[in-house]
Amino acid sequence: MQGVLFDLDGVITDTAKFHFKAWSRLAKEKLGVTLPASFESDLKGISRIDSMNRILKFAKMENKYSADEVDAMAQYKNELYLKEIGKLTQTDIFPGIENLLDELAVNKVKLSVASASKNAPFILEKLGLREQFDAIADPAKVAHGKPAPDIFLEAAAKIDVDPTKCVGIEDAKAGVEAIKSAGAVAVGVGDSNDLKEADSVVASTEELTYSVLEQAFRK
Ligand code: G16
Ligand code: MG
Numbered sequence: 001m002q003g004v005l006f007d008l009d010g011v012i013t014d015t016a017k018f019h020f021k022a023w024s025r026l027a028k029e030k031l032g033v034t035l036p037a038s039f040e041s042d043l044k045g046i047s048r049i050d051s052m053n054r055i056l057k058f059a060k061m062e063n064k065y066s067a068d069e070v071d072a073m074a075q076y077k078n079e080l081y082l083k084e085i086g087k088l089t090q091t092d093i094f095p096g097i098e099n100l101l102d103e104l105a106v107n108k109v110k111l112s113v114a115s116a117s118k119n120a121p122f123i124l125e126k127l128g129l130r131e132q133f134d135a136i137a138d139p140a141k142v143a144h145g146k147p148a149p150d151i152f153l154e155a156a157a158k159i160d161v162d163p164t165k166c167v168g169i170e171d172a173k174a175g176v177e178a179i180k181s182a183g184a185v186a187v188g189v190g191d192s193n194d195l196k197e198a199d200s201v202v203a204s205t206e207e208l209t210y211s212v213l214e215q216a217f218r219k
Pocket of ligand 2: 007008009010170175
């Protein structure tokens with residue numbers, strides 16, 4: 001194992017609750033609809049514009065607005081979201097992650113972030129983790145979102161490690177699929193029934209250690 005490719009939301013910290021809060025406010029204010037709680041998990045790993053389109057579809061307003069109006073709404077959501085994530089601190093890092101990053105650094109494993117979020121650099125800065133990563137893949141540069149492999153291929157390329165020498169960590173089914181199609185070894189965090197395609201699954205981030213990743217890689 002020469003590289004580890006990290007998903008952000010659900011692996012390093014919980015941003016889904018802030019995305020949901022911002023989308024809910026946008027939906028209420030601009031579209032007059034209330035989003036069901038299921039949208040919090042349904043939008044995980046889905047790009048900003050695809051999330052916006054799913055919400056318009058839910059509101060039965062998919063043809064009501066011009067592309068510029070839709071962009072403006074997505075931008076407004078991002079402003080609301082930025083206010084929320086501006087409050088993130090080191091205490092919001094999931095248990096076990098700081099220890100894992102230290103262990104990987106000691107073992108000279110390169111670390112890259114494979115998040116669909118354009119705000120990933122800002123989030124890592126707020127968490128005090130920016131310096132721990134060798135690279136952050138830019139989602140604006142990839143053609144297809146998860147479950148396509150693109151963001152994981154880009155994350156591996158940025159640390160100059162072949163994807164087959166990497167372990168990817170994900171909490172979402174589409175993310176695990178993306179890791180596998182990129183040719184990397186997938187470690188899932190969460191329910192093993194949901195993440196069946198992963199090479200190895202742990203119940204929580206606390207269980208993520210260098211040795212667990214190395215064992216998954218050698219399997
Ligand atoms: C995250 C979230 C998604 C969000 C996407 C884009 O993905 O899970 O809900 O829509 O990023 O975020 P932004 O609007 O900040 O660019 P990931 O891949 O970190 O789980
Ligand atoms: Mg995730």
